[in-house]
Amino acid sequence: MEATRYELLGPLQIRNECPRSISAPKVEILLATLLIRANRPVSVEEIISEIWGEDRPNRVRASLHVYVSQLRKICTGPESRGAVIATHPHGYVLRVDDSLTDVYDLQRLHARGRADLAENPERAFVSFTAAAALFRGPVLAGVPDGAIVSTFMRWAEEMRLECLESIARCSLRIGRHREVVSDLTHWIDEHPFHEAFRELLMLALHLSGRRAEALSEFQRARHLMREELGLEPSETMRQLQSAILNDRRDLALAR
Numbered sequence: 001m002e003a004t005r006y007e008l009l010g011p012l013q014i015r016n017e018c019p020r021s022i023s024a025p026k027v028e029i030l031l032a033t034l035l036i037r038a039n040r041p042v043s044v045e046e047i048i049s050e051i052w053g054e055d056r057p058n059r060v061r062a063s064l065h066v067y068v069s070q071l072r073k074i075c076t077g078p079e080s081r082g083a084v085i086a087t088h089p090h091g092y093v094l095r096v097d098d099s100l101t102d103v104y105d106l107q108r109l110h111a112r113g114r115a116d117l118a119e120n121p122e123r124a125f126v127s128f129t130a131a132a133a134l135f136r137g138p139v140l141a142g143v144p145d146g147a148i149v150s151t152f153m154r155w156a157e158e159m160r161l162e163c164l165e166s167i168a169r170c171s172l173r174i175g176r177h178r179e180v181v182s183d184l185t186h187w188i189d190e191h192p193f194h195e196a197f198r199e200l201l202m203l204a205l206h207l208s209g210r211r212a213e214a215l216s217e218f219q220r221a222r223h224l225m226r227e228e229l230g231l232e233p234s235e236t237m238r239q240l241q242s243a244i245l246n247d248r249r250d251l252a253l254a255r
Helices: 025-036 044-052 060-074 102-116 121-133 147-173 177-190 195-207 211-229 235-245 249-254
Strands: 005-007 013-015 084-088 091-095
Touching: 005 102, 025 044, 025 060, 025 091, 025 147, 044 060, 044 091, 044 147, 060 084, 102 121, 102 147, 121 147, 147 177, 147 195, 177 195, 195 211, 195 235, 211 235
Parallel strands: none
Antiparallel strands: 005 013, 084 091
16 A cells, blocks of 8 residues: 655645545644654644644643544554554654655755755756755645744745755756746745845846846845835845946856
């Protein structure tokens, strides 16, 4: 029997032959919380806080036991290498082979890309691209963001942004500067205040022979930051603008 997989980098999914979601909201929160802390115990108090916050029902621990029982029926047991929910002295622990989660795949591909970045940007590009492709949409979309879930969401988004930046940097190093322009434009639409994307777009445009557009991108970034944040572009962005103004591709690439 095929192993059950657990996917958090988008709407929460359990995947056997085909993906399925959990329709009961509180059971979904419980699974998300235990998966985020996979193979580590989560205290009863932490789980209760994640599911109910301050609005706790009477006999809240009894309600939690019901949800744990329901989740045990949903999660596939060890006969198919799925997850097992075990009782712990202070709470519960979800025991699962790390390789059955998309979070493990993300960390593995990200680490491989980082290791290859300096010496083999082509291979690093493949790893970072595969890592970014694991994101199926907003992380844990629809799951209320308690302390554990919200911390995980922030971490996952930071990982995604780092992968996208690395894709762009690898693209510039292996001569894909024209191809990456459209990707960076799309990523800037999603994250208009992410300066690294704008710097990389300026550089990609400059290397593509579109110097005027690269300088216009700097002016757009400056206007947006002044109007929305009351800030000036960073020193690195200003130095990149200067290198482009002077048509110094060597300095621009070094930046």
